[in-house]
Amino acid sequence: MPQLLVELFSEEIPARMQAQAARDLERMVRDRLAAEGFLPEAIKTFAGPRRLTLVAEGLPAAQADRHEERKGPRVGAPDQAIEGFLRSTGLNREQLTEKDGVYFAHLHKPGRPTPEIVAEMIEAIVRGFPWPKSMTWGTGTLRWVRPVHRILCVFDGEVVPFSIDGIASGDLTEGHRFMGARQSFNARDFDAYQDGLARHFVVLDPEERKERIMDAARTLCFARNFELVEDEGLLDEVAGLAEWPTPILGDMDPAFLDLPPEVIRTSMRVHQRYFAVRDPKTGFLVPHFVTVANIEAEDGGKAIASGNARVLSARLNDARFFWEEDKKVRLADRLEKLKGVTFHAKLGSMADRVARIEKLAAELAPFVRDDGQTAAKAVEAARLCKADLVSGMVGEFPELQGVMGGYYAEHEGLDPEVSDAIRDHYKPQGPSDDVPVQAVAATVALADKLDTLISFFGIDEKPTGSRDPYALRRAALGVIRILLQSRTRLPLRTFVSADLLAFFADRLKVLLREQGQRHDLVDAVFALGDDDIVRIVSRVNALDEFLKTEDGANLLAGYKRAVNILKAEEKKGPLPSGEPVDMAGAPPEEAGLINAIGHMEIESGKALAKEDFAAAMRELAALRAPVDAFFDKVLVNSDVAAERENRLRLLAKVRDAMGRVADFGQVTG
Template structure:
């Protein structure tokens, strides 16, 4: 089957846009091919520094002929309606057929040549391509990320003829800007295209460029007895900067190694796109770097390495300046600066946020085994480095630099808490285990969650501008992976809300905007204060504590996501959360025990029995109030199965309550398992809706007690299945 090859050749495409551009090209081509009725076997895209490439295998030479059946007016309709239908279809009355009193037209569409459809498709893609940023050049109307120079378009080895804004499609492309031969070259299919590009020093596939970078960089390091410091993010970026990447090992001034290693690595990465190098004997950074050049130098890269070394020295001199100056300034000055930094217009300044985090960390500290005074101190210093020169230059080092600056004066525990309190920042990030760090990290994330929920800035759909989902997952991981119990999310969130409510907030102002029951002074917001002052302090604390409960319920959904990602049944989270328990460790233990129980025959059958009992009780509740009270046994003609279930239910209630008091959830499930046989026998041998009112009432009471006993463990009504 014929092959389509498309290349859009331009000036340099920013590396950060290349992967997205390849995905967009694949998506847009797939959509348009489908809309045109063109089936294909495979579609592949490539992105590089100067070109986007599309290869589609197995396209037909043309679309097939097809027939379309159109329903017209009724045969009894006025002539004007029929005439309009004929004009629409281009047919005559004789060409119509009648079916069930309706005129039917069969319109035949001839197939179109694929080349014609490709030309239209490519122009539509080029003119509507969703670059994050684009530009226009010359006198044309076309917009592209950088000036578009060439379009190569071949179908079945032949050029597809079309023109876009003066750029004529052809079978010609170019190789490397410097290493390739000066003249462009022609190609006749994808295999020829890829082969000739490589002959002209262009690796088309980003994966091939990454492999070349890693293999050559590691080989260069190995020759000197060094190790490359892997950095996947940097690898992705540099593979988009060079068509023929050539790693070169360079040397840096060893004096810069007395800077924090994070500073050295970021100076290399952010400003120069260099890989750091490690001495395997010490595990520390070596006075070397790897630069990825886009040329093969005749001297083996010595001149390039020397030039890049000088540039790196200049960058590291800047970093040394920030390092030295920051240590002269210190925390008090930075904390004062935070008073003038707005965290959020409705949540006050960074200084006010620090006060909240410090107060909350003090509250949380005893729950995680940390010293409250140290937790408050660490939290109060945790955001200070945001005002430092180094973090201003490298925002990625927030927390890290605070840890370095605090270590000498405040000790390792507080310094570590400052350094790691942002963790975990993602699913792959490690979770702190030091109690002091955990206290500050929890306070930081909970203040973020409660604050933004309080001002109704909740995540919606795929939008989460304040990363509240990530913050909630961070809290969950901190609690679960450290086994912090008891730890009530609701209680801690409420404390956070009360702390927020005690800060200077709202006062009545006829020019103010409204949020629920609270009035915010616009002048106070503009001045950078949190909100002003409460008219009635009690109202403020109540309002914020209620808002905090909204945030605590958010954790149920996040916990379901986490458990689902771990392969666990997330519907069981709802069944446990329905009990009103919000201790995360206890919830997960309940879920695990419930999951194990439901995987057994006893659990599965008892669940079916529960749902049957619930359905009966639900139907009876619609008729009137359900009977309650003691279940009677020993009644005349009472079925044995009814008596056995009543006794088993009473025994199960006692056993379940005892197990729950000691949080032995496996034992609670074992107690429930004892109900399986009596429940099965009851539904087999007993007619619940007896004609005798006293019997019916007694049996409904019994089913209600069975449901109640099981409901002490979980809300089985929310369990799927």
């Protein structure tokens, strides 16, 4: 079937916008094609420094005829309503049909040629494209991220004719801005388009550009017995800056290696878009870098490397100045300046925040490690943890907050645990980030994140939908990960409100679901009122393993059967109270379940007291056979009132005993 090829060619598109632009283009084209009754076999988009490209396979040559039955007002409705319906359909009253006292319009829309629909679609998409920032140029009204030069639009080997703000569609595109003898060429299908770009020094696919960068950069480093310091975010960016990416290995002044490695890497990354290089044996940086050029230079990149080295030296000289000046001022002497740094209009200054973190650290420390020293060190680290925000280096490189504080604390000769806590208290900042588990660092990191959560929930700045401007979801996940990895037994309810505790439950569900766990099991455990994350996760894991067994699945079914009977009886009146007894003449299965419940309560209680949740689940498993036998042989709703009441008390006993292990009513399986 025919193929649609579209290229929107412009001045340089910012690298940070390219991936989302490709997704937006695919979504908008897919939605508009679907609205016209088209279901393409495949749609693929590509984004690069100067072009957005889309190819759609399997479109028909023309739209199929469409028939629509549209429901109108009731017969006898006011004339105004009927006339409005007629205007919306383009019919007259005689053309309407009646069914069950309601008017219906039967509309026939003949299909249109696909190129006609495509022309309208592309113009609407271009004019309504959701760029984060856009501009106008010349005398036109079109807004785009950068001035548009060309529009290539070809369907089934033929140009789709249209014009947007004087830019006529065609089959012409161009290759690399500098390389190649002939820049522009014609393309009537995707294969010719992609091959033509490659001949004119353009790699269309961003994933291919990334592979090209990494392969060449690793090879350059390997040839010198070095190792590339890989950086996925930087790779994404440089792949969006060069159409023909060409890595070049450059040299830097070895004297700069006495700077903290994070400073060197950040300066390279932020200012110059360079990759750092290290010695694979020691892990230390070496005086080299990899830059990604957009051309293949005749001299092999020597001039480019030399020029970039000079620029890097200037940047690192600035960094050295900040480093040396910052070391002259103690962290404690910077605290006064935090009073002039606003944290949030409703939450005070950064100094106010530090005071809250310091207080929290003192309260949290005994739960992390109650040894008499952790609290004092954690309080000291908490007091100094934000001091580097007013340093010159962090002013230049905000990404280094915490990291530089750790270096400055180390330079002052502070306790290593304090220095490490200052450095790591922002961690974890993402799902792949390390978690601080050393006691002082874990304490300060918990205090920092809990203060963020408590403070913003306190002023009702909670996440809504996809909106989370203060990264509270990330903070809650950070607290959970620290508690789990440090095995800290923290009673959350002591520190947080009910709505914040529910927020933690939701975040825990997300974390466990990502690990393949069922969210309903988290509900089943949280319903017990527990607020110890470590214990909750242990219970959830044990419950999950139990329910995967045949005994667990069958006992759950028995539990739900018992609960359903009890609910039905509760509608008739209060359930009988008291303990079930072994009644004379009762079936042996009834007595067997009474004995089994009594034994299970004792043994599971011992297991729960020791937090041996696996053992508690094994005790539950022993109930499976007695419960099955009871429901198989015993009639709960006996005609004898005493028997019926005793059996209802027994079912309530089953429900309550199992409920001390988990709320099985929350389990959906």
